[in-house]
Amino acid sequence: MTASGSDGLYRPGDSRIHRLPAHAKVLAVLVFVIAVVSTPGQVVAAFVAYAGLLATVTAASGVAVRFLARGLVVETPFVVFAALLPFIARGQQVDVLGLSLSHDGLVDAGTLLAKATLGVWTSMLLASTTRPQELVAGLQRLRLPGLLVETLSFMVRYLDVVTDDLRRMRIARESRAFSARGPRHWKVLATSAGALFVRSYERGERVHLAMLSRGYAGRLVLSADRAATRRDWFTAALLPACGVAIAVAARVGAS
Amino acid sequence: MVTTPALEVRDLAYAYPDGRQVLYGVSLTMHAGERVALLGPNGAGKTTLVLHLNGILTAGHGSVTVAGLPVERQHLQEIRRRVGIVFQDPDDQLFMPTVAEDVGFGPTNLGLDREAVAERVSEALAAVGMSDHADRAPHHLSFGQRRRVAVATVLAMRPELLVLDEPTSNLDPASRRELADILETLSLPTLIVTHDLPYAWQLCPRSVLLDEGVIAADRPTAEMLTDEELLRAHRLELPYGFDPTVAPPASLQWASVRPRRT
Numbered sequence: 001m002t003a004s005g006s007d008g009l010y011r012p013g014d015s016r017i018h019r020l021p022a023h024a025k026v027l028a029v030l031v032f033v034i035a036v037v038s039t040p041g042q043v044v045a046a047f048v049a050y051a052g053l054l055a056t057v058t059a060a061s062g063v064a065v066r067f068l069a070r071g072l073v074v075e076t077p078f079v080v081f082a083a084l085l086p087f088i089a090r091g092q093q094v095d096v097l098g099l100s101l102s103h104d105g106l107v108d109a110g111t112l113l114a115k116a117t118l119g120v121w122t123s124m125l126l127a128s129t130t131r132p133q134e135l136v137a138g139l140q141r142l143r144l145p146g147l148l149v150e151t152l153s154f155m156v157r158y159l160d161v162v163t164d165d166l167r168r169m170r171i172a173r174e175s176r177a178f179s180a181r182g183p184r185h186w187k188v189l190a191t192s193a194g195a196l197f198v199r200s201y202e203r204g205e206r207v208h209l210a211m212l213s214r215g216y217a218g219r220l221v222l223s224a225d226r227a228a229t230r231r232d233w234f235t236a237a238l239l240p241a242c243g244v245a246i247a248v249a250a251r252v253g254a255s
Numbered sequence: 256m257v258t259t260p261a262l263e264v265r266d267l268a269y270a271y272p273d274g275r276q277v278l279y280g281v282s283l284t285m286h287a288g289e290r291v292a293l294l295g296p297n298g299a300g301k302t303t304l305v306l307h308l309n310g311i312l313t314a315g316h317g318s319v320t321v322a323g324l325p326v327e328r329q330h331l332q333e334i335r336r337r338v339g340i341v342f343q344d345p346d347d348q349l350f351m352p353t354v355a356e357d358v359g360f361g362p363t364n365l366g367l368d369r370e371a372v373a374e375r376v377s378e379a380l381a382a383v384g385m386s387d388h389a390d391r392a393p394h395h396l397s398f399g400q401r402r403r404v405a406v407a408t409v410l411a412m413r414p415e416l417l418v419l420d421e422p423t424s425n426l427d428p429a430s431r432r433e434l435a436d437i438l439e440t441l442s443l444p445t446l447i448v449t450h451d452l453p454y455a456w457q458l459c460p461r462s463v464l465l466d467e468g469v470i471a472a473d474r475p476t477a478e479m480l481t482d483e484e485l486l487r488a489h490r491l492e493l494p495y496g497f498d499p500t501v502a503p504p505a506s507l508q509w510a511s512v513r514p515r516r517t
Contacts, residue, residue: 055372132352136352137352154350157393157394161394203347206342208340210347213333213409214361214408214412215412217334
């Protein structure tokens with residue numbers, strides 16, 4: 001077992017953004033993303049403004065842009081879908097480099113990409129400035145049902161342990177000259193996944209035993225969270241407030 | 256006057272629901288301040304016995320009494336406060352986001368308020384020399400540190416009986432010694448389940464040998480570990496080069512309270 005451990009996407013820092021309480025950040029991100037998603041696609045200026053806002057927050061957080069950009073990988077399926085849109089959508093056609101593409105499809109693809117990128121960017125900012133355990137405590141403060149909070153909390157705690165199990169199993173496989181090259185090896189991989197499941201399940205049972213031994217009676221109290229001051233709320237509200245203003249302006253302008 | 260034993264196990268028998276019988280009438284008495292090693296080969300029933308001490312398993316036959324209180328359903332919560340079990344894998348024991356929260360888990364379950372919990376946490380972490388790591392995440396600690404925090408999690412409940420299941424497994428020699436130093440400073444009755452015979456020799460004046468679900472021997476550790484025939488009959492062996500007649504046994508150290516080496 002390694003003692004290194006990881007904090008997920010968290011990048012240590014001491015910026016204003018890092019210091020904000022998690023629940024305030026979660027709410028801010030939620031409102032901002034809703035504002036972005038509800039903006040009509042043809043108002044390009046609005047998306048530029050959103051990007052400008054996020055760039056400002058990124059600069060204030062001190063998180064490396066290169067790190068945030070890596071998070072965009074999760075967007076890949078959307079990119080593929082967006083790339084297909086101009087070919088499959090109907091309506092008015094335009095010629096681009098000799099290809100006949102749907103005008104609506106192009107606009108929709110652009111909008112989809114812009115919204116997905118802004119959404120991922122915002123989430124990455126949240127994840128890189130908030131420790132996973134603070135995030136869980138923040139969700140608890142936002143009155144997420146206790147069972148969900150506990151499940152998330154255990155996930156945060158044991159992700160490393162399970163990943164470590166998986167890594168050791170891989171090393172043990174490879175040490176016996178195994179390498180997954182094709183469907184012939186899927187059986188081995190499936191067996192490993194099964195073994196990992198059984199191990200994790202058994203660990204769950206042992207953890208539960210240990211909890212019972214210390215008088216667990218069905219309620220877990222997390223205390224990593226901290227209350228938000230009025231100033232915290234004001235700081236956290238800046239991003240979503242600007243976002244909502246832009247979204248409203250874009251709607252009014254588009255209609 | 257007769258004092259109440261810290262632990263009294265009487266004629267304990269147990270079979271798992273699948274019919275496999277593990278314990279066949281185990282009797283064991285421990286007195287206040289006693290440190291006892293529970294020895295035995297794999298599959299002897301040691302862990303099953305341990306799980307009876309705080310009522311995780313309930314006796315099929317016989318009884319378990321902790322400081323006068325029988326282990327029965329109606330006072331399980333009090334039993335779990337009285338008996339602190341440190342499990343073999345600290346990753347099973349430490350599940351909260353930070354060390355302090357984990358050590359506070361037991362006291363919180365006992366219904367203590369915030370200040371009282373905080374006091375218990377700092378007291379327990381100080382006892383294992385981990386006060387500086389209160390706000391760390393358990394997965395950021397070394398294995399030896401995690402084991403010490405696991406001990407703190409049960410100390411925070413101010414138990415009346417401490418039970419350690421294989422405390423030295425996976426520890427490097429320095430962590431092993433640090434743990435021994437900590438255990439020596441605690442004046443709690445302690446049951447150490449182990450294969451590590453030199454550890455039993457160092458810490459426990461008395462040893463109990465469990466094999467095939469019965470107590471095969473119960474005598475001073477010094478006698479037990481020099482009885483080669485007995486050890487061989489129960490698949491126990493001293494490590495190569497360890498000579499019990501040269502190392503000072505626990506019974507000699509037990510009389511004086513030694514200052515902690517750190």
